[in-house]
Amino acid sequence: MKQISYENFFTNFSNKTRLGIITALMDGPLSVSEIVEKLGEEQSNVSHNLEHLRKCSILNVKKEGKKRIYSLNKETVEPMLELVEKHVYGCGGSCEECGLCNLKEER
Amino acid sequence: MKQISYENFFTNFSNKTRLGIITALMDGPLSVSEIVEKLGEEQSNVSHNLEHLRKCSILNVKKEGKKRIYSLNKETVEPMLELVEKHVYGCGGSCEECGLCNLKEER
DNA sequence: TTCTCATATGAAATTTGTTTCATATTTCAT
DNA sequence: ATGAAATATGAAACAAATTTCATATGAGAA
Known part of the structure; x- marks a missing residue:
């Protein structure tokens, strides 16, 4: 492994x-x-x-x-954050802990 | 902001x-x-x-x-790690600290 | 040069995250 | 029901990362 x-x-x-x-x-x-x-x-x-x-x-x-x-270094950072954003919007509001779903509300 | x-x-x-x-x-x-x-x-x-x-x-x-x-959840994780890998291989061996360039050697 | 501004650096203090330990809960088999 | 296996949980112990504080360094202006 x-x-x-x-x-x-x-x-x-x-x-x-x-x-x-x-x-x-x-x-x-x-x-x-x-x-x-x-x-x-x-x-x-x-x-x-x-x-x-x-x-x-x-x-x-x-x-x-x-x-x-x-x-x-946008080449790395931008797609990285985009990925997280995509993850967040795809999670169906199930990530109580990570605070990302809360972020959702803020926008 | x-x-x-x-x-x-x-x-x-x-x-x-x-x-x-x-x-x-x-x-x-x-x-x-x-x-x-x-x-x-x-x-x-x-x-x-x-x-x-x-x-x-x-x-x-x-x-x-x-x-x-x-x-x-491969949909998020795989592209995330791929991104880092790409970043590493693009850094020209300049990231002494993060240890990623060392990883390079391991593979 | 000397002064001042911009930034860096080291070490101590603090905060935060991780691991361990002891125990609880759940589920299945008897 | 009772026991054993699998996993979870809370709190304490421990470890690591972050921030602060004091000070150093470097670069340009006077």
């Missing part, structure tokens, strides 16, 4: 701050301070989390003066 | 036991005790984790005598 070890990859989608970052970058690249402002999280927290995302190639960075501009 | 709250969904892919369960069920449905045996994890641990997976509709259950047969 092939033991898949994708844990660390998926960790990037399983916390609020990181999904916040991902969501924030949906509309285009942003600098760290812009992300910080958008999320209302602490700078160093955002920074730590950006590192994880970057290390898994979910984000890309480029330097621009003193700023670092982060952008989303 | 729409705040995505998919955390809990992705949590199901970001730990070893649950990915182990998912992997075990790739080849077809299994009872709890069969999963326990296959993974070498404790029964109650497997049981707890099965609950999470089921609640997010990643797994389905059906009763069969005293047994409960769990099966994989």
